Amino acid sequence: MISVSNLTKTYSGTTVLNIDQLEIPEGQNFGLVGNNGAGKTTFFSLLLDLIQPSTGRIFNDEITVSESEAWKSHTASFIDESFLIGYLTPEEYFYFVGELRNYNKADVDSFIMQFEDFFNGEILSRNKYLRDLSKGNQKKVGIVAALIGDPKVVILDEPFANLDPTTQIRLKKLIKEQTQTKETTFLISSHDLIHVTEVCERIVVLDKGAVVKDIKTSEATLKELETYFEEQTLA
Amino acid sequence: MFKRFLFLEWKAFFRSASFGKSLGLKILLIFLAIYFSLSFLFLGFGLYPIIEKFYPDVSPPEFVNRFVLIWLVLELGFRFMLQSLPIIDIKPLIILPINRRKVVNFVLLKSLYSFYNILSLLWIIPFGIFSIYKGHSTVGMLGWILAMVFLSLCVNFLNFIIKKKFTENLKALLPVILVIIIFGLLEYFKVFEISPRFGVLMNFLFDFPYLAVFPFLGVITLYKWNQYNLENKFYLDTALKGKKQSTNTHNFGWTQKFGSIAPFLQLDLKLIWRNKRPKTTIYMSFLLLLYGLIFYTNDSYADFHAMFVFAGIFMTGIFMINFGQFIPAWDASYYPLMMSQNIPMKQYLQSKAGLITFSVVVLTILTTPYLYFGWHIFLINLVCGLYNIGVNVPVLLFAGAYNKKRIDLDKSPFMNYQGTGATQWLMVFPLMGIPILVFWLLNTFLSFEVALNTLAVLGVLGLLLRNILMEKICRLYKKRKYQMLTGFKQTGE
Numbered sequence: 001m002i003s004v005s006n007l008t009k010t011y012s013g014t015t016v017l018n019i020d021q022l023e024i025p026e027g028q029n030f031g032l033v034g035n036n037g038a039g040k041t042t043f044f045s046l047l048l049d050l051i052q053p054s055t056g057r058i059f060n061d062e063i064t065v066s067e068s069e070a071w072k073s074h075t076a077s078f079i080d081e082s083f084l085i086g087y088l089t090p091e092e093y094f095y096f097v098g099e100l101r102n103y104n105k106a107d108v109d110s111f112i113m114q115f116e117d118f119f120n121g122e123i124l125s126r127n128k129y130l131r132d133l134s135k136g137n138q139k140k141v142g143i144v145a146a147l148i149g150d151p152k153v154v155i156l157d158e159p160f161a162n163l164d165p166t167t168q169i170r171l172k173k174l175i176k177e178q179t180q181t182k183e184t185t186f187l188i189s190s191h192d193l194i195h196v197t198e199v200c201e202r203i204v205v206l207d208k209g210a211v212v213k214d215i216k217t218s219e220a221t222l223k224e225l226e227t228y229f230e231e232q233t234l235a
Numbered sequence: 236m237f238k239r240f241l242f243l244e245w246k247a248f249f250r251s252a253s254f255g256k257s258l259g260l261k262i263l264l265i266f267l268a269i270y271f272s273l274s275f276l277f278l279g280f281g282l283y284p285i286i287e288k289f290y291p292d293v294s295p296p297e298f299v300n301r302f303v304l305i306w307l308v309l310e311l312g313f314r315f316m317l318q319s320l321p322i323i324d325i326k327p328l329i330i331l332p333i334n335r336r337k338v339v340n341f342v343l344l345k346s347l348y349s350f351y352n353i354l355s356l357l358w359i360i361p362f363g364i365f366s367i368y369k370g371h372s373t374v375g376m377l378g379w380i381l382a383m384v385f386l387s388l389c390v391n392f393l394n395f396i397i398k399k400k401f402t403e404n405l406k407a408l409l410p411v412i413l414v415i416i417i418f419g420l421l422e423y424f425k426v427f428e429i430s431p432r433f434g435v436l437m438n439f440l441f442d443f444p445y446l447a448v449f450p451f452l453g454v455i456t457l458y459k460w461n462q463y464n465l466e467n468k469f470y471l472d473t474a475l476k477g478k479k480q481s482t483n484t485h486n487f488g489w490t491q492k493f494g495s496i497a498p499f500l501q502l503d504l505k506l507i508w509r510n511k512r513p514k515t516t517i518y519m520s521f522l523l524l525l526y527g528l529i530f531y532t533n534d535s536y537a538d539f540h541a542m543f544v545f546a547g548i549f550m551t552g553i554f555m556i557n558f559g560q561f562i563p564a565w566d567a568s569y570y571p572l573m574m575s576q577n578i579p580m581k582q583y584l585q586s587k588a589g590l591i592t593f594s595v596v597v598l599t600i601l602t603t604p605y606l607y608f609g610w611h612i613f614l615i616n617l618v619c620g621l622y623n624i625g626v627n628v629p630v631l632l633f634a635g636a637y638n639k640k641r642i643d644l645d646k647s648p649f650m651n652y653q654g655t656g657a658t659q660w661l662m663v664f665p666l667m668g669i670p671i672l673v674f675w676l677l678n679t680f681l682s683f684e685v686a687l688n689t690l691a692v693l694g695v696l697g698l699l700l701r702n703i704l705m706e707k708i709c710r711l712y713k714k715r716k717y718q719m720l721t722g723f724k725q726t727g728e
Contacts, residue, residue: 050720075575077575088502188656
């Protein structure tokens, strides 16, 4: 689904991302792990064509991301609050995103119905603008909006951060269901090793912009990751 | 401790994201500051001789005293609109072992260094010294100078209180404004002249200079009041409680008629309706419709029709200029969303063009009553509207591709230069200069009809070429996308 070749991003002489080759097949839950500055957000921004690569290309469903806009119709994302429109209410925001993805009002209404649990009564029909919601609730809105219209690829940057424990558990369930029933390809970055290992079938560790580990998740993965990051503290 | 605060301020200033970026704007502001300083200085030195010349039988200081109250009220008004209060980010300071009072004092004392305080010194002191030189009692004038300085400081702290209390709720200020207006009218119609009465009080200063202690007490009282207010606000409660804002969920359903651009049109209308700064552009547009009265009633323009073109372009295009020049910076805070969602750039731009076109049509219709001043004015406004739609809309969108300054939507619109850059200043020439120049040349050397028709033809041509132009603009936006995204991320003034 996603394929990366010779991708580098350099800011005034410093290489912040350098990935030779990376293939993410359709329907895979892909986890991205790494310390601050490892290049996770840079990679996601490149995937969304928000910054230009210094060299190399990213293909999203065989479309070169930086050359055509065709990938946008099957790709959704929530990176940070700059993906929210502060002066809309959550419902209006969902309708707006829905319209961009060919969902009419009724479609969107029935779609967000299934997230009532997830929203925990704090989002819908509260008559509040998004800018007045708490960080955690904003995040919930952003994540759910990214799922509208059955996108084939969903990119979430740090989806677990700022969420309360109940919602974290619900989100994990949600992601697993989506991959099983709809073959959605999730790209998720996280600092929380337990969450990623639970949700993702495959985990890639980035360090200073380079892929240092590429693991197919198993029982031993969490231990392996913990050992890796412990070694980092010694190095 | 104060030294540390100053150090923080210094860093905040020089390390702000846009430091050096808006150099042009800074130069303009510095130029204005120098201009006003010099004007006030000249006023200070010149006031005495001028009054002496025109009113030889009054004592100039007493004459000045009669207007002190009016001056103070005007000063308060100007300060309220223009002076920005010193702010310090208290959140990180609350948990540090710093006395609350110290921070509050720092904020209050910092306001003393405001340019507006220095400005009044610039005329008060020279005038006082000049009066002493002219033989008025030294001690008396010194008392007067001190009293004036204290009064000016009273205004400074009063403004502080008003701004803190009323900016959230401007309606509460209405009674105060009403009282001021009533006194102003009474003064104007000479029913009850309060300012000269205040002047009589001021005159006592010349004989009893120690009376300057009263305005000083005023300063102290206002200072303490401020201190009390601010210390009570020194909690996060106010920030944590969250604003209880009533939401307006009007949906602008009628936009559905516009098909594929409907969602964006709706979004833009909500943007305008629900945010302070864009909302003011609407009010301004209606207010400035009266602008024509200045031109049409003034005989000196009667034979200079190019000025009417200026008025026409301006009145029919004021919303276009005010709103359009900041496209797409209005969407700055969620530009990454717009760029990664399933949004074709062309539709996005077309909805903006549609909105502006609509505004021009409405404003042009609203200018029709100017028919009263003659058919030629009616025709000029009509043609200017057409020219705005055909030529200026694409020009503005084109220029918008070079906007890369963020606009925070909920900041106050008064004297807010955020998002203003060289592009905005440069835009005035093509938007207004070109049509005026074209019209003026043709009108002078050929005829009124030719000039008018040419503008109309240009407008129609622009409309016919709209699609091609939009394609080109679209490509430019795509090319500039990365610069815009980086630019819009930079917060801070």
